[in-house]
Amino acid sequence: MIFKDKEKLSPRYIPENLPHREDQIKTLKSFLWNSLQNPSKALLQVLQIMGDVGSGKTVTTLRFGDEFQKEAIRRKINLKHVYINPKVHGSSRIILYRYLVQEAAPEIFSANLSAEELLIELIRHLQRTNRYLLISFDEIDYFVKHSKESVIYDLTRLNEISPGRPTCVLGIIFTARSTKFHEKLDRAELSTLGAFPIRFDSYSSKEVFDILEARVGGAFQPRAITNDVLEYIADITSSSPVNGDVRYALDLLLYSGTLASNEGAEAVNQEHVRKVVNATHPSITDEDILNLSEKGRVVLLAIARALKRAKSSYVSLREIRSTCGIVCEEYRLKKIDEIEEQVQDLADRDIIDIKSLTSIGISGVSTEALERFLDKLVDRIRIGIDKS
Ligand SMILES: Nc1ncnc2c1ncn2[C@@H]1O[C@H](COP(=O)(O)OP(=O)(O)OP(=O)(O)O)[C@@H](O)[C@H]1O
Numbered sequence: 001m002i003f004k005d006k007e008k009l010s011p012r013y014i015p016e017n018l019p020h021r022e023d024q025i026k027t028l029k030s031f032l033w034n035s036l037q038n039p040s041k042a043l044l045q046v047l048q049i050m051g052d053v054g055s056g057k058t059v060t061t062l063r064f065g066d067e068f069q070k071e072a073i074r075r076k077i078n079l080k081h082v083y084i085n086p087k088v089h090g091s092s093r094i095i096l097y098r099y100l101v102q103e104a105a106p107e108i109f110s111a112n113l114s115a116e117e118l119l120i121e122l123i124r125h126l127q128r129t130n131r132y133l134l135i136s137f138d139e140i141d142y143f144v145k146h147s148k149e150s151v152i153y154d155l156t157r158l159n160e161i162s163p164g165r166p167t168c169v170l171g172i173i174f175t176a177r178s179t180k181f182h183e184k185l186d187r188a189e190l191s192t193l194g195a196f197p198i199r200f201d202s203y204s205s206k207e208v209f210d211i212l213e214a215r216v217g218g219a220f221q222p223r224a225i226t227n228d229v230l231e232y233i234a235d236i237t238s239s240s241p242v243n244g245d246v247r248y249a250l251d252l253l254l255y256s257g258t259l260a261s262n263e264g265a266e267a268v269n270q271e272h273v274r275k276v277v278n279a280t281h282p283s284i285t286d287e288d289i290l291n292l293s294e295k296g297r298v299v300l301l302a303i304a305r306a307l308k309r310a311k312s313s314y315v316s317l318r319e320i321r322s323t324c325g326i327v328c329e330e331y332r333l334k335k336i337d338e339i340e341e342q343v344q345d346l347a348d349r350d351i352i353d354i355k356s357l358t359s360i361g362i363s364g365v366s367t368e369a370l371e372r373f374l375d376k377l378v379d380r381i382r383i384g385i386d387k388s
């Protein structure tokens with residue numbers, strides 16, 4: 001037996017303790033905790049979180065949001081943390097506001113309301129019922145890149161909807177990988193965002209080790225994993241091209257463990273990890289695939305297939321389109337009409353690279369690694385399609 005509880009390695013699992021993110025949680029507290037003393041007088045706090053891929057931004061926000069909500073309830077304040085992620089919940093403004101209202105106050109939801117009306121109704125309802133929100137808007141950089149609409153302006157000015165009355169939204173946390181999206185914002189949006197993001201530096205090897213050590217306890221049987229193996233994974237994870245993405249480290253642990261288990265081994269060894277490293281690539285993690293819509297997965301599968309067939313690093317949109325038709329037939333799915341849109345979305349998610357309409361490829365994978373990687377990728381996506 002290798003595993004005790006595989007779920008503990010899943011990207012959706014939120015651990016109780018987050019080693020090496022104590023300072024960031026403390027900073028978030030320093031901005032927001034006071035508002036719980038007298039929430040009806042509190043000003044809307046707008047915060048930004050910035051850090052590279054897999055540096056713990058999302059998990060820290062979720063953990064903090066949960067603690068904040070618990071503390072509010074302890075003080076008899078009716079508060080809810082609402083987490084919004086455009087990669088998961090939809091990438092248009094109206095869809096996200098609908099999601100926000102359904103999470104925060106489903107009783108006032110109406111599909112007839114416009115985006116502006118949804119926010120106004122929401123704030124009035126919160127004021128009437130004496131309820132409060134903390135909103136986390138994750139992946140704002142993806143939203144800004146992908147959509148021409150603006151949400152920052154609306155959300156940072158919720159306090160102007162009924163001046164003189166409590167805002168009822170105590171804080172908004174915007175999260176992004178870098179400040180590059182600032183270039184696309186206008187001056188008003190930039191100034192409401194504030195100049196000082198809370199930084200999440202990429203994890204060092206030692207930090208990755210501590211994080212994994214804390215997580216493997218629940219996931220693996222006592223002797224199924226050794227410090228040697230963890231150190232090896234931590235070294236791979238903290239160096240280029242992974243650069244500290246803990247998500248990759250967790251994928252490595254899961255797949256190496258599965259491999260060891262299939263071989264009937266008693267413990268995971270470095271050789272298991274090495275085999276998995278050779279067949280995976282950090283540019284596309286399981287979570288990326290999990291977050292895609294079915295159409296997104298089908299188009300990605302078509303790209304992988306087309307690349308494999310062409311034995312090249314790039315294929316054209318035309319080839320993708322024809323491969324996509326075949327994939328849809330194979331899985332008995334409806335034909336996808338908006339292939340270009342899906343291809344653009346995959347590029348906005350940094351999963352693929354569009355050099356031009358005739359050269360579309362998968363980001364950051366060398367030609368030699370591509371074949372092996374594509375096989376594995378096709379498997380992973382196929383499992384995703386079959387499941388959904
Ligand atoms: N300090 C930590 N302790 C335990 N697990 C962690 C820690 N930091 C990150 N993780 C885990 O690593 C994975 C990636 O973290 P997370 O999703 O928060 O990264 P992120 O910074 O939001 O990345 P992205 O920019 O890609 O969204 C998650 O499964 C998370 O649970």
Ligand SMILES: [Mg+2]
Pocket residue numbers: 057058059138
């Ligand atoms: Mg994230």
